[in-house]
Amino acid sequence: MKPIVSLPKERYQGFRIPIQYVTWEHLRIEQDAIGGVTEIRLVPTRFPAPKNKSYEMEFYPPYYEHAEAYGAFDKNDLIAALEVNEETWNKRLRVTELWVADAWRRKGYGSLLLSHAKRLAKEKGCRMVILETQSCNTASLELYRKNGFSIVGLDLSCYQNDDVERGEVRLELGCPIEGRENDGQGQ
Numbered sequence: 001m002k003p004i005v006s007l008p009k010e011r012y013q014g015f016r017i018p019i020q021y022v023t024w025e026h027l028r029i030e031q032d033a034i035g036g037v038t039e040i041r042l043v044p045t046r047f048p049a050p051k052n053k054s055y056e057m058e059f060y061p062p063y064y065e066h067a068e069a070y071g072a073f074d075k076n077d078l079i080a081a082l083e084v085n086e087e088t089w090n091k092r093l094r095v096t097e098l099w100v101a102d103a104w105r106r107k108g109y110g111s112l113l114l115s116h117a118k119r120l121a122k123e124k125g126c127r128m129v130i131l132e133t134q135s136c137n138t139a140s141l142e143l144y145r146k147n148g149f150s151i152v153g154l155d156l157s158c159y160q161n162d163d164v165e166r167g168e169v170r171l172e173l174g175c176p177i178e179g180r181e182n183d184g185q186g187q
Contacts, residue, residue, distance in 0.1 A: 007069035013060035020054040026136035026167035080109040093121035095131035135169040149173040
């Protein structure tokens with residue numbers, strides 16, 4: 001396993017990595033409102049045809065005040081990367097980017113980066129590591145669940161007004177940090 005090293009802001013600010021994946025299924029959102037109770041279910045569902053997803057990640061965007069980036073290299077090639085941003089007001093560490101090069105996937109680097117994020121959170125006195133993914137990014141959901149993350153929230157219209165119909169709903173996942181409790185000092 002290659003070591004994780006810091007990716008200094010001076011060198012990596014604005015550095016971009018293209019992200020691409022194919023997905024065959026998603027967690028379909030079902031809602032029922034009966035009386036004063038609303039029930040939301042996430043149901044594994046296959047798409048009629050595979051969907052290709054692509055976007056770019058960029059290190060150190062200006063809207064993250066406390067961003068830090070880390071990566072693993074094979075020779076001079078970046079093969080895995082993590083960016084985090086400490087949310088000081090509520091004592092959480094947000095994973096803003098997590099990426100593993102195609103040839104290095106399923107070799108433990110995603111778990112290694114998530115362990116690194118948990119270690120950083122503990123060092124910073126954070127109570128939880130959180131991250132965002134989409135209901136159609138089932139490979140990432142599997143990785144996050146394997147590493148102790150669970151769904152802590154969702155946004156039915158984060159990306160577009162038809163997120164539910166398209167099967168691409170924003171999911172927030174979180175993993176509490178051992179030995180840390182919510183100290184009740186939120187704002």
